[in-house]
Amino acid sequence: MTKEIGEHGSFSSKDYTDPPPAPLFDSLELAKWSFYRALIAEFIATLLFLYVTVLTVIGYKTQVASFR
Incomplete structure (x- = not known):
């Protein structure tokens, strides 16, 4: 595979665009059942790991102790 060289001898830009960053905290997500389902799954997985x-x-x- 070769890279195409654009203007002025430099490489061409990306052929895709990055999506905008997602917000860190979304208040609408707190009203969804999938959020609580994921929270319960994380809690159970953590308890299982600790157990x-x-x-x-x-x-x-x-x-x-039994080998001593």
Whole structure:
């Protein structure tokens, strides 16, 4: 693939336009069910991650203690 050279020997500009930046906080999103569904999913995933992590640490401690 070759790059096309535009005016004055420089490379041509992009062949697409970037979308405008999305707002960081959108108050209309708070009224949507999909926002709360995503919030609940994140909460459950975090609890599951912590549960597995704590069980792993407890299991490792009991396994190491039983070999001594």
